[in-house]
Amino acid sequence: MMRLNAIQALSTGLWGCNRINKLKIIRSMIVAAGLLGLALAATQLQDSQAAQQSPQNEAKWLIVNYWSEWCAPCRVEIPVLNALNETLSSTNVTIVGVNFDEDPREITLSIAADMGIEFPTLTMDVVAELKLRAPDVLPTTYILSPGREVVAKMIGAQTQESLLAQLAILNLPEEKD
Amino acid sequence: MNYSAATVLLRPLNAFSIVICVGFIAMSTALQAADAVVVELMPSPAAINSSLSRVITNSKGQVYLSWVTREDELATLSYSKFEGDSWTDPAIISSGDNWFNNWADFPSLLVNDDNMAAHWLSMSAEGSYDYDIKVAFYSSRNDSWGKGITIHKDGISAEHGFVAMLPMSEGRTFISWLDGRETAGSGDHITPPRSDPGMPGAMTLRAGIFDRAGGTVSEWELDHRVCDCCQTSAAMSATGPLVVYRDRSDQEIRDIYITRYANGAWTEPMPIHNDGWEIAGCPVNGPAIAARGEQVAVSWFTAKDDAPLVQLVVSTDSGKSFSAPVLVASQTTNGRVGTTILESGDIAVSWMDTEGPDAKIMLTRFSAEGNLLETTQIADSKASRRSGFPIIDSVGNDVYVTWTDVSGAAQVKVARVIYGSSKGE
Numbered sequence: 001m002m003r004l005n006a007i008q009a010l011s012t013g014l015w016g017c018n019r020i021n022k023l024k025i026i027r028s029m030i031v032a033a034g035l036l037g038l039a040l041a042a043t044q045l046q047d048s049q050a051a052q053q054s055p056q057n058e059a060k061w062l063i064v065n066y067w068s069e070w071c072a073p074c075r076v077e078i079p080v081l082n083a084l085n086e087t088l089s090s091t092n093v094t095i096v097g098v099n100f101d102e103d104p105r106e107i108t109l110s111i112a113a114d115m116g117i118e119f120p121t122l123t124m125d126v127v128a129e130l131k132l133r134a135p136d137v138l139p140t141t142y143i144l145s146p147g148r149e150v151v152a153k154m155i156g157a158q159t160q161e162s163l164l165a166q167l168a169i170l171n172l173p174e175e176k177d
Numbered sequence: 178m179n180y181s182a183a184t185v186l187l188r189p190l191n192a193f194s195i196v197i198c199v200g201f202i203a204m205s206t207a208l209q210a211a212d213a214v215v216v217e218l219m220p221s222p223a224a225i226n227s228s229l230s231r232v233i234t235n236s237k238g239q240v241y242l243s244w245v246t247r248e249d250e251l252a253t254l255s256y257s258k259f260e261g262d263s264w265t266d267p268a269i270i271s272s273g274d275n276w277f278n279n280w281a282d283f284p285s286l287l288v289n290d291d292n293m294a295a296h297w298l299s300m301s302a303e304g305s306y307d308y309d310i311k312v313a314f315y316s317s318r319n320d321s322w323g324k325g326i327t328i329h330k331d332g333i334s335a336e337h338g339f340v341a342m343l344p345m346s347e348g349r350t351f352i353s354w355l356d357g358r359e360t361a362g363s364g365d366h367i368t369p370p371r372s373d374p375g376m377p378g379a380m381t382l383r384a385g386i387f388d389r390a391g392g393t394v395s396e397w398e399l400d401h402r403v404c405d406c407c408q409t410s411a412a413m414s415a416t417g418p419l420v421v422y423r424d425r426s427d428q429e430i431r432d433i434y435i436t437r438y439a440n441g442a443w444t445e446p447m448p449i450h451n452d453g454w455e456i457a458g459c460p461v462n463g464p465a466i467a468a469r470g471e472q473v474a475v476s477w478f479t480a481k482d483d484a485p486l487v488q489l490v491v492s493t494d495s496g497k498s499f500s501a502p503v504l505v506a507s508q509t510t511n512g513r514v515g516t517t518i519l520e521s522g523d524i525a526v527s528w529m530d531t532e533g534p535d536a537k538i539m540l541t542r543f544s545a546e547g548n549l550l551e552t553t554q555i556a557d558s559k560a561s562r563r564s565g566f567p568i569i570d571s572v573g574n575d576v577y578v579t580w581t582d583v584s585g586a587a588q589v590k591v592a593r594v595i596y597g598s599s600k601g602e
Contacts, residue, residue, distance in 0.1 A: 070279060070306055070336070071459045072360075072405050101280065101562050128534065134560055136480045136511065137458040153483065156429070156457030
């Protein structure tokens, strides 16, 4: 209803303009509508990415890795996590990342791309829902149960072997049905 | 039942007791007033979107504040001086769109008796994590800041940061920093053991003395292998400069070490305490040192066995030896410590306490011997990295504290903590 009123008001306003001005305004409106469409599409894309990055809807075990762009051991660990992420893709365990520095989302995604991170990076809202104590050391990797309880905390850079050993203690991973 | 005899007997006792009680209450109130701690929130000279602040004092008892404001890519380092009961108008030291701004590794200001120096970090290569330390020197003759000079002369694109500065005589400045010149090309710091110092790879600790114009007077490597991402801290003792930092042993033990300049040379680094914290990672939590004559105090964070602690050690011989550690905080602390020594000899240690996403900035005062006097909450804060590191310094027996309030748009805050008694004994 409000949108209709706004269109009516705009139409009424246009009657008071000469033809050139009307054309200019209509052209501006078309451009604005186009930009709005692009913005909406971008928002939907971001929402869809956020949904994809949200672990809340999936009853999976989570490996939560805290990283930072300036943390050298984090950068060393990233390829290990990327490889493990691929290995675990058809199991009940998934890897997600957290930018320790809490940069704005756009910057965080840009840094993650620069660092070559191939697993999802959580939004700060989702991180808050996990109620994890921010680690005292970087990198730190938590393993969370499907009920989101912390079942393991690994401090410092991990290797594929150390991560798989920790998963094995938890009888993980299981192949997805 | 007849209470009269007892009542008669007790009446004079009661009267006496009341007098004694009143006397005790009066004395206690007077002592409390003398020992009362007042936390006075001061006006902030920093506008909205400010952060990364430091409070600085000099030997004249003057108080300065520095901070960074950011607008899109442009970062600006400003400062103000506290005069009378207000701050002077903010003055700009430098600004740039290629700065490396980090919540743990951020610009500083040094105020000597008649000159100033300031540092910031400047990206040295596009698309890398490499950055240089730029230091600008203030000319009182021209009343202007010079251009930023790269103080390390390695010319290598690598990480350089975590600066500590000290004023020296004749307008010279002592600077210590972490220097990644040997990490370049080593595949992200996959460092060799200390026993093979010829190989590239380790983050090093370096220091130098610079003249008024930024010319290098002396420069040293103080330690060949240190923790990559913890602050260094420096203080001037009766015998010379002291530098504390987080070491990194071959076995990845990351305890706090000290090195002293004595008799024309730097001493072999030694631990201030063997915590035995073994981690193959970055704690981002450096130590803080303060000195007054031969008295030295160092506070630091450690978390062996995932048990967080803030501890304090004191020295009465310019850092040659230290007391056993005194516990400052545990369990819920995330460190981010500061240390200052008051005129009375008392020691103030700032630290942060966390509860979920919330945090408190705390200040604990100890006697010169390390006996706990009291702990005071300075402000509410957030555990978020955006809240940064609170910084403290002191004039007389007053402690100045600055931090970033991130409850809304980030803004630098500053408070003065006034201790009621001059000697906490």
